Each structure stands twice: as structure tokens, then as C-alpha cells.
Amino acid sequence: MKGGFIIFLIRRIINAIVTIFLLIVLLFILLHIIAPNPLTLAKIYSGNPHPTYAQLLVVEKEYGLNKPLYVQIITYIWNLLHGNLGEDPIYKVPVINLLSKYIPRTLEITIPATILSVIMGLISGAIAASNRGKGLDYFLRGVYLVTWASPTFLIATVFQLAVAYYLKLLPPYGIVNPALTSPPNITGFPLLNALLAGDWPYFISVLRHMVLPVVSLAVANFGIVTRISRASMLVNMNADYAKLSLMKGLSRRKVVYGVVLRNASIPIVTLIALLFGSSMAGSVAVEDIFQYHGMGWFITNSLLNLDYVGIISTTIIVAISVITANLIADIMYGILDPRVRVIG
């Protein structure tokens, strides 16, 4: 079936690329509908709350805002493919430099947060399903309800208050202890840089600062996984193969947390992209609360500075990462469930 899998892979990748392009086109169209006048657009791009007419003209020329829409879109995509996202009007450096500094830091918390959500969700769902109708089940469903209904900033604030301020277990702010000097930047990821340089104090410090943001994001998002995992587990526990395993003599614990959990996990794969997207969205609030200077913090700052180039560029990069996460999840699902490859 190798050929079938490669075609499946190609289809999914083409799908992802088309979606990204379509998103960029849609954003440009929306932007143009909302602000059709090139000078209005120029004002937005200038980053200046009160620009002079002359300044507006300069900006207009620079971004080609008076050219027809399709030319603008094509120019943007062309530049994008060459890694050129334009120059940030506030910091006066290429935006790509800024993003490559901030995005890895955000990924360093959102990826572990996603993984943690999945693990927490699967386990709590399994426990809830296996104790169906009893106190533990209701308790876990209550936890799911509360965390799902809480805004991310509430959860982050509570953690900050409880763990950092009252219990004084972890630092309340920042990515790393500001007194430490950073190791040479090879990967862009602070944790990996420290690992590669063997700089243990730095590594530990980054880790300690990561915990609260990661846990906040995970707690805010794991509820959905619990719910679907519980439902999926219940379906599988009643399935014939599960009953068969029990009859064969395997202990209930082994059956539930072994075979059944494995089969029940498959639908969760489809959730992973959703969780990653939620984590990215949640990082906007979380990074603000923990003063964690990543992409979320950058967006918030760009809003204050009226740095629209920064906002648009970040949006597109976030879109690309979420679509990529989607793609990976699709492929994983295709590996786990061969039927999908045939239907496509």
C-alpha cells in the first residue's frame, strides 16, 4: 500500500498549502473591504498614530498600496516564500528576525502544553470512564466543566497567585532568571541552547519559568480531551473485543488501560491540531500574565504600538504553524487508521 500512502501524503500537503494561500488571500480581501482607501491602509501600516500626509505617501509607495489587489497579494506571497515579511516600522528590523526570536519561545511552551493536555485528558478520561457513575467520574467531569468554562487568563492568574506568590515554589515572571547570561543562540529555543551548551543553571532556570505557563495552558485546554476520551473509552469498553479480552482472563485494569485505551486514543489524534491552536491562542493571555516574552506577548505589544506589520506577520506564521500541526495530525491519523488513506 506504499503507493497509496504517498498519494495520501501528497494530497494532504497540497491541501495544507492551498489552505495557507487561501487564508492569505482572504485576509488581504478582508483588509481591503474594511479599508479600501490606500491612504487609510498606509496609516495602518505606518505604525504612527498621527502621520503626516507626506509620511503616508512614503508608506503607500513602500508597501505598494495603490497597486491592484492581486498584485499586492502575489507580491506578498512571493516575498513570503523568500522569507521576507517586510520591515517592522517600530523596531526598524526585518520582521522575520523578530519572529524568529519570539516564536520558538512560544513553541517551547505550546508544544509541551499540547502534549500535556493530551496525556492529562486521556488519563482522566480513562479513569472517568472506568469509574462511570461513581463519585470519581462526577468529580472529573466537574473539573472538566470548570476548566473548560474558565478563561485562560483566570487559570493563569490563579496558578501565578497560588504557586508563585503564596507557595513561592516557582518564579512568577519571565523566561529565565535575568541575572543569568544566555548561552550562544544556535537553535532559537532557549531550552535547547542551554542543553547544547551544557549550561545547567540556565537550563534549570528556563525550565522553572516554563512550568507555570505550560501547566496553565494545559489545564485550560485538557477538558475537551477528557470528554472525548471518556466517551471513546466507554464505546470501546463495551465493544466485543474488550469483553473478549476480559473473558480470556486479563485483569480489568490491564484491559482498560491497555487495549481499550490504545483503540480509544485514535479519535484524540484529530483533536491535537485543535489543542495546538487553542494553546497558541491561549499563549496571548498567558504570556502577558507571566511576562513571558514570546509571540503572544509580541502581538499584545504590537497592538499597543500600532505595529500592524508585526500583527499580520505573526498571524500568518501562527496560521502556518497551526496548519502544519493539522497536517501532522492528519498524517498520524492516516498511519493509525489505514481506511482513511483509501477514502482520502
Added chain:
Amino acid sequence: MEIYVGKSIRKYYASSKIGLLDRLTGKKPLFVKALDDVSITINEGEVLGVLGESGCGKTTLAKILATLEKPTYGELYFMGKNALKNEEFVRKHVSIVFQNPLLSLNPRLTVEELIYEVNKNKKEVKKLLDLVGLSYDYVKDKYPNELSGGQAQRVAIARALAKNPSLLILDEPTSALDASVQAQILNLLIDLQKELKITYLFITHNISVAKYISDRLMVLYAGKVVEEGSANDIFEKPLHPYTQGLISSVPKFGVKDLRPPSGEAPSLITPPSGCRFHPRCPFAMQICKVKEPPLLEVEGRKVACWLYAR
């Protein structure tokens, strides 16, 4: 008098969606040949039974005759007019009853509304419900899912009759019902047919039902007609090996000898070469594997089998 004549009807469905990528990689479209060269004649006032197992194309035939689908090839004539060009005309005179009334009746409408929207005459609505054996006052404000299977199907029948059709197509109308209810509905249908002098096209996979209700019978297999003729003749002496297998696969009281056809129904995308039944036929000859048998006239009926080509 023939009221509905279909000649060489073929209905092919695309079996998979061909996207842009598939066209580039040269993927050839595959077709499900639901009906392959089926000709049918329905005479006025008769009950024509169509017998066949799942996947033989009978529902497709029903939909085409009811103008709900168009044949890929073939001609259709209703009361002398070209049915494909006079859809409105056909729809005035043809009605259809489906297998599952919960799927064929809008769950959001009450029984009264369901019949009223077809025949906007309150008196007629009451008459029709009486005709199918339902109490108007009891059912009129009920929704289909509040009725029993038998009651719901009666409503479906009343609704089909509400427009005074000359031909009623029934696609497995009793298959979803319990045995005792089945018998009630069958008897109802027979009474209605005699009383209203309607023509029936009765589709079923149930041999006993086909035997009970049909005047003439058509046996379908894998999208093709294999035997056609008077129902009594066919059940007394089935000629086609498939019909023989079907009839001897019904458990009869006191008879401990079941001989169903072996194997399973063939794929409609790549059907067997030659006669489609040959892989399961106990009498298959060399020619059966190569050449499709035409419908031969034997003993006053039609059989598609090389055994009778003398």
C-alpha cells in the same frame, strides 16, 4: 395495455470521486453498473413483482421509473409518451412507497399535514386514512415517530394514493415490518389494488411475499433480468438456476432440504464475464463464462440462460 415500457435501461454510478489530483495521475473512473440493459413492461391493472436480493438494482429501477433518477442510457415510455421528456406528466400518475416510513415521511409534519400537502381536500384526507384502515381522529395530529411501524406505513400508502396515481411503485414496503404486520399491510395492498384498480410495481427480496402478491414476476440479478413471466409459472417451475436456488432456499415447513445458491453477490463494478451468475451456477458451461446470454423465450416466458438455447 402497456402503461410503462422501459427499453435497455442502464444506470451507471461513478464509484469514487475523481479530484484534480486523480486526473493528473491518470486514475480511470470506475462505475457501479447498477442496471445493465434492463427492459421492463408494466401492463395496466397488473401486479408486477420484481424479485432480487440486495444490490441487484431493484431500488435503482424504482427510482428511475418514479422519475427520481435518470437512466444513463435507455428509453422510457409512459402511456405512450416519452417519460424522460415529460417528467411532469409521469409524476402526475405515478406514486412511490418506500421501505422505511420513518425515513420517507417528514418527521416534522403531522399525519394530516402530510396528506393534505398532496391532496388539498380535507374530506379526501379523511377518506384516504379510512381507506388504509386508520382512524382519522386518532392519527391526524400525530407525528410519524409517534406511530407504530405498521401505522406509519399505512400513512405513507395513504399519502401515495392521495394524488390518485395510475401506477404505484412499492419498494420493499413490508420488509421493515414484523411478520404479522407485514401480512396485514400486504392484504391491505391487495384490497386497495382490487378496489381502486391501480397498477402495482412491487419490489421485494422476500420470495414468499413475491409469490403472494405478484401476477407477473421479474427476477433481477446483478443489474440484469434473469427470468420474467407469469408468477404462478415461475414458482411452479423456475427455469433459471438462480431462481431455482432462490426458491429452494426458503425454509418450508416440513421440508428439510435447503439448497441456496452458493457464494456471494458479485461486484457491480467489475462483474463476472459472460453470464453474471456463472461463478455460482451449478450448471455452468464453457459458453457461460464467455458470452452473456440474451433473454430467450421459453415456455411462454423469458429466461436469460444458455441452458435453454436450443
Added chain:
Amino acid sequence: MASVKDYKTILKMLVKEPAGLTGLIIVSAFLIWSLIQGSLELISIYTKNPRYSYMLLPHNPFAINPALALHPPTLAYLMGTNGEGEDILSRILYAIPRDAFVAIVVVFSSIVIGAVIGILSGYIGGWLDEIFMRITDAFLSLPALILVIAISVPLKANYFGVILGLSIVWWPTYARLFRVQVLEVKNADYVSSAPIYNISKARLFYKYIFLNVIDPILAYATLDLGNVILTYSTLAFIGIGVTPPIPELGAMASNGLSGLPEAWWWPLFPGLTILLIVMGFSLLGDRIQEILMGEVMY
């Protein structure tokens, strides 16, 4: 197949079960309070008399009182005061109707837009379907929050700008839902055989398709009102859609961070209020889904 239930039956079933009942109580309180307080705020604007807007509140939410700043919860100030001495409870009560309005407008317009696009897409199919689905996929590829942030700057990020932005971004999920339902219903015999019985296109659209499709969507919409409030409050948290001094729950939580860790009540109570409201919608929406569909899907 779900059976047709009228509102009385649904209400009766809701009241019987504790979780659904709790949800109903919370949501009703939320909506009724929003109606009353919201109307008062409107009257206050028209009559140019600010007293109407805080008649029912324990204190004037705009009354700055430096002497009372950062006081912990007491009997007089049940949720404490913020950095400027304003009563937090009063500010929360004042801000609640704004959330209700956003949620209702956004979900309602999403249903309307989503219905048109989804039903057309599902029923007609073909290349129209392909195009619409590609567009919804593109919208759905980003979390709503990020997308709204992206279009908020040109939209002039005030209260109404945010409502517009959310509406633009929120409908694709509904288009998807409608489309899926229509695809299912389209193949049912009663729809496919309608032409034979001479059912008019209008009747077909309304009584055959729309009514049979709307149930799960209404159930989802109830839950979704909570979702909108979550997104809206996070937007307010980062400053979008906020015009000081008008209080917004998310903005209060953000400003309250400067009071940490001593004045914990400042950021926490607004957040807890949102938690309570969204929980109400969640409980209610789940129960309605169970009642209408016989099971919980999302």
C-alpha cells in the same frame, strides 16, 4: 431520529435534571439581569442622566475614591475595590450586559450567515460546495482569537468593531454544521421524493430541510454563546474593544494584575464571573443537546 418536541416539553425535561436546571438558572439570571441593566444603561444614555445606569447597583461603578483603593472584600464592598477605589462588584454588574449583547449578536448572525452558506453548499453541491468548503477551512485553520486580532486594527477596535470582527470570524463553524446536516437530510427518502408530490421549493427549504436541520444547531448555539463570551473577554483582556472608563470583565482582569499578589480580588472576581456565566451556558447547552438529540456530541 429526534422526535419533535415543543418548548413546554423541553422545559419540563430541563427542570427535572439538576445539571440542566443549574444551567438554566444561571443563564436566565444572566440574561434577565442583562436585559434590565442594559436597558437602564441605554435609558441613561438617551436621557443623558448617568444615575439611571447605576440605580440598581450597590455603588456607582465610576466613582473614583482613592481613599478606598485596594480594599479587600467587606460587607459594604462585597468584592473589594480596585486601584482607583471603585467598587468591583458594581463594575462587574455594569459590564455584564455588554457580554450578553456581544454573544447574542455574534451567534445570531453566525447562524444566519452559516445557514445560507451551509444549506446552499450542502444542497447544491458541486463546485459551489468545493469553494465554500475551502473558504471555511481557511477560516477555521486559525483560532478565532488570532483572526479577530488580525482584523481588529483596521476595524477600529471599539466595542462595535469587535462585534463586527467576531461575526466575520464566527460563522464558518455554523456553515459546516448546516452543511453536514443538509447532506444527511438530503438523502432521506422524504426529501428526495418531494418532487413527485409537487412540493414547492419554498416549502421544501423550510419545512423539509431547515426544520429538520435546526435542532442540533440550536443546541450547539447555546453552548457557543459561552464560547463567544470567552473569546470576547480575552480580547478585552488584551485591550481590544475596550473604551475606558467603561468596565469590561476581561479588561478588569487585566488591570487587576497590577494589584497582585496583595489585591487578589481585583483580577480574580471578574474572571470568576466569566467562569460562572460560561459554565451556565455549558450546562444548559449540554442538557439541551441531550434532550434534542438523545446524546451529547461536542
